[in-house]
Amino acid sequence: MDREKILKALIDWNFWYKEQFTGYPRNYSKQVLDIMKSGFVADVIGVKRSGKSTIFNQVISHLIKEEKISPFLTLLINFEDSRFAEIDNADKLFSLLHIYREETGINGKPYIFLDEVQKVKGWEGFVRSLIDRKEAYVAVSGSTSIINKGKVREVLAGRHISVEVLPLSFSEYLEFKGVQIGREIDLLAREEEIKKLFLEFLKFGGFPAVVNSEIKDKILLNLYDDIITKDVITQCKIRQEVKLRELSLFYISNVGNRISFRKISRSLNIPLNTVERFTSCLLDSMLIYFVPPLSPSLKEMVKGEKKVYSVDQGLSNVVGYKLNESLGSLLENAVYLELRRRYGGDSIFYYHGKNEVDFIIKINNEVRYAYQVTFTLNDEREIKGLKELEKKAGKKRVEKFIITFDDEEKEIDEIRVMKAWKWMIHFINESL
Numbered sequence: 001m002d003r004e005k006i007l008k009a010l011i012d013w014n015f016w017y018k019e020q021f022t023g024y025p026r027n028y029s030k031q032v033l034d035i036m037k038s039g040f041v042a043d044v045i046g047v048k049r050s051g052k053s054t055i056f057n058q059v060i061s062h063l064i065k066e067e068k069i070s071p072f073l074t075l076l077i078n079f080e081d082s083r084f085a086e087i088d089n090a091d092k093l094f095s096l097l098h099i100y101r102e103e104t105g106i107n108g109k110p111y112i113f114l115d116e117v118q119k120v121k122g123w124e125g126f127v128r129s130l131i132d133r134k135e136a137y138v139a140v141s142g143s144t145s146i147i148n149k150g151k152v153r154e155v156l157a158g159r160h161i162s163v164e165v166l167p168l169s170f171s172e173y174l175e176f177k178g179v180q181i182g183r184e185i186d187l188l189a190r191e192e193e194i195k196k197l198f199l200e201f202l203k204f205g206g207f208p209a210v211v212n213s214e215i216k217d218k219i220l221l222n223l224y225d226d227i228i229t230k231d232v233i234t235q236c237k238i239r240q241e242v243k244l245r246e247l248s249l250f251y252i253s254n255v256g257n258r259i260s261f262r263k264i265s266r267s268l269n270i271p272l273n274t275v276e277r278f279t280s281c282l283l284d285s286m287l288i289y290f291v292p293p294l295s296p297s298l299k300e301m302v303k304g305e306k307k308v309y310s311v312d313q314g315l316s317n318v319v320g321y322k323l324n325e326s327l328g329s330l331l332e333n334a335v336y337l338e339l340r341r342r343y344g345g346d347s348i349f350y351y352h353g354k355n356e357v358d359f360i361i362k363i364n365n366e367v368r369y370a371y372q373v374t375f376t377l378n379d380e381r382e383i384k385g386l387k388e389l390e391k392k393a394g395k396k397r398v399e400k401f402i403i404t405f406d407d408e409e410k411e412i413d414e415i416r417v418m419k420a421w422k423w424m425i426h427f428i429n430e431s432l
Helices: 003-015 026-038 052-065 090-104 123-132 148-155 168-176 186-187 189-202 217-237 241-255 261-268 273-286 296-301 315-321 327-343 381-393
Strands: 043-047 074-078 111-115 137-142 162-164 288-292 306-309 349-351 356-363 366-373 400-404 410-412 415-419
Touching: 003 074, 003 090, 026 043, 026 052, 026 137, 026 162, 043 052, 043 296, 052 074, 052 111, 052 137, 074 090, 090 123, 111 123, 123 137, 123 148, 123 415, 168 189, 186 189, 189 261, 189 327, 217 241, 217 273, 217 366, 241 261, 241 273, 241 288, 241 306, 241 315, 261 273, 273 288, 288 327, 288 349, 306 315, 306 327, 315 327, 327 366, 349 381, 356 381, 366 381, 381 400
Parallel strands: 043 137, 043 162, 074 111, 111 137, 366 400, 400 415
Antiparallel strands: 288 306, 349 356, 356 366, 410 415
């Protein structure tokens, strides 16, 4: 191991001798620190460039500035840096930890952050050793969800808590734009500006690097290619790159639609088992998400047609193929991501009977909320679907909403019509 090269890399990434970029505060940093202090591993997962590294920097900055711990009691290793390439297994991680302790002379329990840790084979054994012996507070991050699956989950069973990082919410987007909304009067005064920014948010999404850039399209195209190349093709060792890209583009272009592997296989001329394998890799990269149908049958929920959504509506808009701009599908994707932030992906379903309901939220195994999404309310589809679901629910109370871009807020047969841009910045109370 090249000790000098490793030390220089550590100096560059850590707060030991200089400030590091911390960006705009996000709520994730408190979650991560609370988990670490509770003695669990915080595993921070999220698509590439969603802000995971910056969140680690925010946690470290808080520890140093607010809790007054020594900068040398924090250690961040970013495995995207090629200078750490030789740290490719757990034994070398232990060697690096020894170098860190020896050179800094720390006396205490350090906070250790391992960024893009999936690049190190057997890292979970290293982390378990630190946690079990109470030698450090630990957080790890990865751009693929495999860091909390399979063998990793077995080794760290009962020792880790996941935090999913998504691109910016619309509330965070406004903060990045310097728009502060604290009161109803602020909202009224800047309504037209906020609606204009919301349209921009729908078209270009919430990746932090995109928000204030003048080259949004180029950044999104480059980011998409980076995810496909590094986190899908390389990670999954895929040889049929052209077919993988065709499948990925199909998903990105069809957000909000129900999909069938068999139909995709026939349409794209890709073998069914290849479609299934490639889809698993795309899901692991967190580029796309699936929403299952709500059904009393577990088999139907597992095997039924799922709806597909993108990790960022801006990616779908810029990368996906389209005959014309579909703001309705972009709005539906943005609503899905907001619901995922609020309730978690495992709580979201859709309903399909004679009519359809875009999103159903289950809490404690009970259907609590139902959402229809439409850019503007101009037909009965949304209302019919919600009423059909209400009949299925029987006596159970389900709160029902229709989310539009900017339609008049009103109530129709106990169905609340809400403006998406207001709902997303929490200026609407969902409780009736």
